[in-house]
Amino acid sequence: MAMDKISRKDFIDVALDVKRYVGFLSDLGCKGLDCSPESLAILSAWGKPRIAKMGMLETLQTDLGDCRRCGLAGQRCHLVFGTGNPHARLMFIGDAPGVEEDKDGKSFAGAAGQLLAKMIEAMGLSRDEVYMTTLVKCRPLERRNPLPEEIKACFPYLEKQIFSVNPEVICTLGAFATQVILGKHEGVSAMRGQFHTYGSCQIMPTFHPSYLLGNPSSKREAWDDLKKIMGLLGLERK
Numbered sequence: 001m002a003m004d005k006i007s008r009k010d011f012i013d014v015a016l017d018v019k020r021y022v023g024f025l026s027d028l029g030c031k032g033l034d035c036s037p038e039s040l041a042i043l044s045a046w047g048k049p050r051i052a053k054m055g056m057l058e059t060l061q062t063d064l065g066d067c068r069r070c071g072l073a074g075q076r077c078h079l080v081f082g083t084g085n086p087h088a089r090l091m092f093i094g095d096a097p098g099v100e101e102d103k104d105g106k107s108f109a110g111a112a113g114q115l116l117a118k119m120i121e122a123m124g125l126s127r128d129e130v131y132m133t134t135l136v137k138c139r140p141l142e143r144r145n146p147l148p149e150e151i152k153a154c155f156p157y158l159e160k161q162i163f164s165v166n167p168e169v170i171c172t173l174g175a176f177a178t179q180v181i182l183g184k185h186e187g188v189s190a191m192r193g194q195f196h197t198y199g200s201c202q203i204m205p206t207f208h209p210s211y212l213l214g215n216p217s218s219k220r221e222a223w224d225d226l227k228k229i230m231g232l233l234g235l236e237r238k
């Protein structure tokens with residue numbers, strides 16, 4: 001009986017993998033799978049998602065290129081794609097690059113990023129072991145939230161990053177990123193502290209590190225959220 005259940009789950013996982021991967025290829029302009037060595041390698045690796053997805057992030061970043069799909073392109077110094085382990089078990093998603101990230105082209109480069117790095121280290125991980133990115137890849141001026149049309153243009157790339165990295169847990173940082181990804185309207189205080197199912201992974205919303213910098217009393221709640229992630233991933237503090 002147990003074997004039947006595993007087989008059914010594997011079949012569904014592979015079917016979802018195929019559906020999403022064909023969608024990904026279609027978005028890149030491919031008309032179908034051919035018999036090239038690359039396609040055959042992909043076909044033979046179905047059911048082994050981490051192998052099948054090797055190289056997808058690089059392809060995605062190349063496809064994004066010098067993206068001009070929304071108005072944020074004209075305001076940026078750098079497009080900030082994302083950074084970290086392409087096969088991370090844990091992914092962090094914020095709302096948008098800030099001043100420092102825009103200047104350096106690196107995700108979470110400023111003071112909030114340093115606090116996030118400390119939070120990650122407290123979980124027994126390093127920045128290189130997780131994957132970090134944002135809803136939109138270019139900085140909106142004056143620290144405003146991204147506009148609906150900017151999110152609409154950029155969100156497909158985030159979805160493909162999530163599909164490619166295939167994390168077990170996503171930690172959304174702040175209300176805005178959480179609301180967009182989960183399609184909810186509550187504040188972060190109402191959404192944090194519990195896992196939300198998103199495709200094949202679990203989402204744990206928590207406070208954005210930039211909020212924690214100005215509201216250190218909320219660090220305890222953020223740490224509670226991270227401990228729940230550690231519990232799910234079987235992590236221990238080093």
Ligand code: SF4
Nearest residue numbers: 067070073137138154
């Ligand atoms: S925010 Fe996203 S869609 Fe808009 S220009 Fe930057 S990369 Fe392109």
